[in-house]
Structure formats: C-alpha cells, structure tokens
Amino acid sequence: MxxxxxxxxxxxxxxxxxxxxxxxxxxxxxxxxxxxxxxxxxxxxxxxxxxxxxxxxxxxxxxxxxxxxxxxxxxxxxxxxxxxxTPQYLLIIIRTFLLAGATTLICLAFAVPVAYFISRQPPGRKAILVYLVTLPFWVSMILRVYAWMIILGKDGTLPNLLEILGFQPGMSFMFNDGATLTAMVYTAMPLMVLPVFASIEKLDGTLIEASHDLYGNRWVTLRRVILPLTAPGITAGAILVFVPALGAVLEPTLMGGGKQMMMGSLIQLQFGGGRNWPFGAAIAMTLMALVMIFLIATALRAARREAMS
Amino acid sequence: MSIRHDVKRYPGLGPLTAFFFLYLYAPLAVIVIYSFNANRVAGVWTGFSLKWYGSALNNAALMNALETSLIIAAIATTVSTLIALSAALAIIRGKNVRFRKLSETVVNLPLLLPEIVLAVATLILFSLIDIQNGMVRLTIAHSAFCTPFAFLPIRARLQGMSLDLEEASADLYADRWTTFRRVTLPLIFPGVFSGAMLAFLISMDDFITSNLLATGGSTTLPVYIYSLIRAGTSPELNAIATLLILASLVLATAALLVAARGTRENAEP
Structure with missing residues (x-):
C-alpha cells in the first residue's frame, strides 16, 4: 500500500x-x-x-x-x-453505568498516589516501575479475568485462606456485582496509571513546595495544585477506563454469572442463535449514544479548561 | 533533595505502591502456582507436578486454536501496519489534506466505540452480504480494529521527526522512493515496530469480536480458552495460561526494549 x-x-x-x-x-x-x-x-x-x-x-x-x-x-x-x-433492562443500563463509574473511580484512587510516588523516584527505578505497571496489560484479558475466578471462586485462593483463618469453609465470592467490579478494576488499572503518570511526571515540583510554603496542607495541595495540574492525564485515563468498561462483556459473563448482566453481555446474548437482533441492535445504539455523549462532554470540558488557562 | 522531600509529605505512598504491585502480580502468580498442582481440582494442592504441561502441549484443539490465532494475527498485523503507515505518512506529510482531522478520527474510530457494538455490527454486515468463512470474517475485522493501535506509535514517531535528513537525501539526488526506503523508513522503524507489535498483541488477545464472528473452523486461542473456562476449570487450563502469560511477558519485554532503544537513539544528536 x-x-x-x-x-x-x-x-x-x-x-x-x-x-x-x-x-x-x-x-x-x-x-x-x-x-x-x-x-x-x-x-x-x-x-x-x-x-x-x-x-x-x-x-x-x-x-x-x-x-x-x-x-x-x-x-x-x-x-x-x-x-x-418494566425496569428490567433499565436496571441493566443503570448497573452498567454504576459499575463503569465505580471502576473508573477506584482506578483513579489507586492511580494518583501510585503514579505520584513513581514519578518522584530516580530515573532508573522510575523506568523499571513504569515497565512493571505496563507488563500485566500485555497478558491476555481473558486470563486476567480467569485469575480472579480462581481466587474468588469455590475452592479458590481467598476462600481457602479464610478457611485457614477460621472462617466457615466453602465460601464463594463469585457471581455478583462485586466480583464483576473486581475483575473490571484489575483489567483496567494500567490504562489509568499510565496517562496519570505521564501528567504527574511533568508536574513542576516547585509548585508543590510553593503550596506548602504558603501553608497549604497536604490535602489542600492535593486538591488545589496536584489534581488540577494533572487534569489532562486524569481525563485521558478516565476515557481509557470508562469507555471500555461501559462495553464490558467478559467480566459480567464470567464473574457476574448469568443474572448480573451489563449492556455488553446483554447485547452479546441477543446475537446468539435465534435471539432478538433488532432489540440487540437497539441496546447497541443506546450504548453507542451514551459513549458518544460522554466523549463529547469530556471534549467540551477539556476545551473550556484550555480556553480558561 | 527536594524530590525526596515531597514524597515524604505524603506518608504511606511507598507501602501503598508496594501493595499496588503485589495486587498487579499476585493474581498472575496464583495461576502459575496452580499450574504445577498435581490435583485435578485447582484449589486443592496435593503435590508438585508437570503433567498438565505435558497434556497441554499434546492438546490438538489448543494447537489448532493457537495456529488460527497466529495466522489471523499475522495477516491482520501486516495489513493494519501497512494501512496505518500509509495513513500516517499522508496525514503528517501530505499537503492540503482535506478533512485532516476527520481522516485521523476515522482511522482511530475503533478506539472510540465499544468493541461489542462494532462486533455485532460487523456480524450483521457479514450475514447480510453472506460472508460465511470465519477466517475471512476475523481477518477483516481484526485488520480494522488493529489499525489505530499500529497508527498511533507511527504517527507519534513521524511527527517528532525532523525533515533535515530527508531533505539532505533529496539534495544528494536520491529519488523519493530511495529516500523513503533508506532514510525515512529506518528513522521511523521503532514506531512501525511498536505499532506492529501492538497490533499483533491486540489481535492475539481479542475475545469479543472473535467470539461473535468465529465459525467452527476458526476458533481462536481466547475463544478456545473461554470454552475451557465455561466447561469448568480443566486442570490443563492453568498450564496453558501459564505458558501464554510467559509468552506475552517475553514478547512485551522485547517490544518495550526495542521501543526504548529507538527513543534513546532519537534523543542523541
């Protein structure tokens, strides 16, 4: 070509x-x-x-x-x-939003402190830590979800550990929204840490010192200096995590079981043999519209922020 | 000194980061450990054994799935990298590109839409125009959604490159094709390589699209693994997973090293 x-x-x-x-x-x-x-x-x-x-x-x-x-x-x-x-499908749409939103927030809560810590390391160690954040991302997504099935499932690592600690045997943490969320957060994490890190790394350390010199405490410095200056990275990370999370298929199917569906798994179900294609297409259009609204809103916010600064 | 100082202003970040890396790697380690378990039931440890590796390597269905995945990934990587390279050259170097921004958005479109939507949309298209062959379906779909992954590193590399060397080559009477082959391509190679590597891994890893579009003869590796998971955890699965984790880690490390070397060379004058 x-x-x-x-x-x-x-x-x-x-x-x-x-x-x-x-x-x-x-x-x-x-x-x-x-x-x-x-x-x-x-x-x-x-x-x-x-x-x-x-x-x-x-x-x-x-x-x-x-x-x-x-x-x-x-x-x-x-x-x-x-x-x-009938609120049945509306509930799936709401669950999809809540789980995708929770995934984004949890990833963010980890990403900001971890990225901040990594960015303040000496260059050699910094490169190694960034590499270690990237690495699990290359492991097949289905295997990263499967790992949590082994950990949370019946006879899994966590129930076994709890049994040793004296809790009742045979517990299972699978087939609920918590299990779905756990796998979603785990698969999305590198996608949040990397862009936040790219932003935080560029952050001028003297601004943080200036904030402290002006008697800003840690919380004020975080809220008024660090977070606003890393906003582009946080926005990028939020898009990279939230959009795929809205369309998640593997996590709800494998971790949530048949009943705890999200929009992605509902769409997939409609295109199995002899199901309802127009309904599946309508859900897919709805999902696409929601993603577009989110992306346009984010773009507008970013443009406004740029215009203000 | 000040660098060390502001880390200290947020105590607990070190332990939190240590916990974070434990969280990233422990689940993968769990798979690896269980793969050596002699017992059929993954959670019940009865002793160290390599037998599941033996049976995994002798599993014909697994090898077929691996072959299918490799063929599709090889074609999709070649097609998407060539398309991405030509689009990146046109967008960055072309003059008076009409709808430059729009053209770029079109190339990146697969990144903006949820994969499941594209997958079912493509499924409807293929059933309307009656493309029944699973390999053909998967190759077309993979080529499309791998293109932006190949495009972004190439574009970044092209944009960061100065035109001096290409102009020097033209001044020395090299024609455009020679200049492209001997000057431009070697300079952007790290970008092309990272792009191709990304496209390859994305294709190998894809489940959502492959699961919907695959037919009997075109089961890819992730689709096969999914069927194993659904069938109830087979003891072989952990051995297969461990081998795949190992392969991805080695490939990713190689890719990152090449990309890092490219960046370093670029930084030197």
Missing amino acids: TESALPTTAETERRPRTRFWHDLAFWGLLPSRLLMGFALILPIFIIAAVSVATRGAYGGFTWDFNLAGYTQILFNEGWTGELEF
Whole structure:
C-alpha cells in the first residue's frame, strides 16, 4: 500500500513538486478509508437500520420499520398489546453505568498516589516501575479475568485462606456485582496509571513546595495544585477506563454469572442463535449514544479548561 | 533533595505502591502456582507436578486454536501496519489534506466505540452480504480494529521527526522512493515496530469480536480458552495460561526494549 503512495521517479520529476504531496494525501489515506468504510462505518449504518427493523419469526429480522427494539428497553408488551413499564433492562443500563463509574473511580484512587510516588523516584527505578505497571496489560484479558475466578471462586485462593483463618469453609465470592467490579478494576488499572503518570511526571515540583510554603496542607495541595495540574492525564485515563468498561462483556459473563448482566453481555446474548437482533441492535445504539455523549462532554470540558488557562 | 522531600509529605505512598504491585502480580502468580498442582481440582494442592504441561502441549484443539490465532494475527498485523503507515505518512506529510482531522478520527474510530457494538455490527454486515468463512470474517475485522493501535506509535514517531535528513537525501539526488526506503523508513522503524507489535498483541488477545464472528473452523486461542473456562476449570487450563502469560511477558519485554532503544537513539544528536 505504501509503495502506491509514492509514485516512481520518472512520474514525479515531470510534475510540479507540490503535486506529489497532494497525491500522497489522497492515495495514502485511501486504504484506511476503504477499510474503515467497509468494516466500520457501513456496519454502524446497518446496525442503526436493524435497530428499527422487525424481529423475524425464527431469529434474524425483516426490513419493516418498527420501534419495538427501543420500546422493549423500557416496556413490556402485554397480551392485549398495551405497554407496561418494566425496569428490567433499565436496571441493566443503570448497573452498567454504576459499575463503569465505580471502576473508573477506584482506578483513579489507586492511580494518583501510585503514579505520584513513581514519578518522584530516580530515573532508573522510575523506568523499571513504569515497565512493571505496563507488563500485566500485555497478558491476555481473558486470563486476567480467569485469575480472579480462581481466587474468588469455590475452592479458590481467598476462600481457602479464610478457611485457614477460621472462617466457615466453602465460601464463594463469585457471581455478583462485586466480583464483576473486581475483575473490571484489575483489567483496567494500567490504562489509568499510565496517562496519570505521564501528567504527574511533568508536574513542576516547585509548585508543590510553593503550596506548602504558603501553608497549604497536604490535602489542600492535593486538591488545589496536584489534581488540577494533572487534569489532562486524569481525563485521558478516565476515557481509557470508562469507555471500555461501559462495553464490558467478559467480566459480567464470567464473574457476574448469568443474572448480573451489563449492556455488553446483554447485547452479546441477543446475537446468539435465534435471539432478538433488532432489540440487540437497539441496546447497541443506546450504548453507542451514551459513549458518544460522554466523549463529547469530556471534549467540551477539556476545551473550556484550555480556553480558561 | 527536594524530590525526596515531597514524597515524604505524603506518608504511606511507598507501602501503598508496594501493595499496588503485589495486587498487579499476585493474581498472575496464583495461576502459575496452580499450574504445577498435581490435583485435578485447582484449589486443592496435593503435590508438585508437570503433567498438565505435558497434556497441554499434546492438546490438538489448543494447537489448532493457537495456529488460527497466529495466522489471523499475522495477516491482520501486516495489513493494519501497512494501512496505518500509509495513513500516517499522508496525514503528517501530505499537503492540503482535506478533512485532516476527520481522516485521523476515522482511522482511530475503533478506539472510540465499544468493541461489542462494532462486533455485532460487523456480524450483521457479514450475514447480510453472506460472508460465511470465519477466517475471512476475523481477518477483516481484526485488520480494522488493529489499525489505530499500529497508527498511533507511527504517527507519534513521524511527527517528532525532523525533515533535515530527508531533505539532505533529496539534495544528494536520491529519488523519493530511495529516500523513503533508506532514510525515512529506518528513522521511523521503532514506531512501525511498536505499532506492529501492538497490533499483533491486540489481535492475539481479542475475545469479543472473535467470539461473535468465529465459525467452527476458526476458533481462536481466547475463544478456545473461554470454552475451557465455561466447561469448568480443566486442570490443563492453568498450564496453558501459564505458558501464554510467559509468552506475552517475553514478547512485551522485547517490544518495550526495542521501543526504548529507538527513543534513546532519537534523543542523541
């Protein structure tokens, strides 16, 4: 692909110099536009269409306009056709938000002190610690979730330890929101620490000293100096953690069990054999809309902050 | 002195960081320890044994899944790195790029959308245009979502690079292709390498998309591991997991070392 972006000498010498760079812009971007157009943008338009299509009798769908996919999120159609409010799916949406939000906050609560500590180390040790933060991220996500199944599950490490300490044997900590949250925090942690670290590292140490000299205590310094100056890193980390957390599939399926669903696992369920595609598409559109609202709000906030400073 | 001083102003950060690293590594260590357990039931320790490694290495389904994953990752890495390289060159070096910002957003789009949404959307597309072959489905989808991971390091490298050497090459009558091959490519190589490495790992690691798009003959490694987990923890699983953890740690270390060396060379005049 790259070769095609660079015409041969004979051609380029005949053309004016800038012509080449115009061609580069067009031909260089063409492959990415084709791939993303086909494998990303086209599917998004199709799923938007399917979300307002009609559910097929035996799975799949037919192209008849129908808002049932969306109304089903909030209402259940009774025998006589009247709509009855059922909070079942709304609760899944709320749980998704709460778990993703809690994941982001817990990661942040760890990331700020740890990143701060690492940033104040001598260069050699600093590089090693950053490497150690990055490393677990390369281990397959499914294995990082599986590790917590071994720890929290029946006959797991934690129940065994508790049994030795005299608690009742045979405890299991699996199949609840706490288990899902544990795995979500664990898989997301490096994504929060790294951007926060990048921001905190640039922080001018003399500003912290100035705050202390002006009788700011630790808490005031943290709140008024450190956190505002590391806001870009915190925002980046929050996006990197919150957006994938909203779409989490593995953690709720493996750790939460069948009943404690999140939007991601609910969508996946609808696309199994013979399920409700328009409903799944409608949930997917809702999830996408929520992510877009979050990203736009974050971008606007960042722009306002930049305009103010 | 002042550097040491402000750490001291927040006591407890050292122990907290130590605990943090324990938290990061202990779960992985648990898998590794249990992989040597002779007992079928993972949690009940009966003695040290390597037998699960033996049976893992003789597991044909596992080797098939590994092969499928490697083939898909190799193709997806090649395709996405080439596409990312050409897009990065166009965006950073091209003149008068129309919709420069938008073009960049399009390349990075897979990062902005939840993967499950893209996965089901692609599933609908493939069933509408009737692409039934699992390998073809996975290769296309992986190439698409790996592209931004290959793009970002290449873009960063290109943007940080001065044009002096390329201009010198042009002054010495090298044509554009020679300049690209002999000057530009070696200079941005660390970025291309990190990008390709990231794309490869992201493809090898993918579960959500692969699980939805895979068909009988195209079970990838994470999809196979998922089926083992769902079937109830098989004793082999811990041995397989340990081997994979080891492989990722070695690969990641190699990648980070190459990237670090590239940065150092770049910093030197």
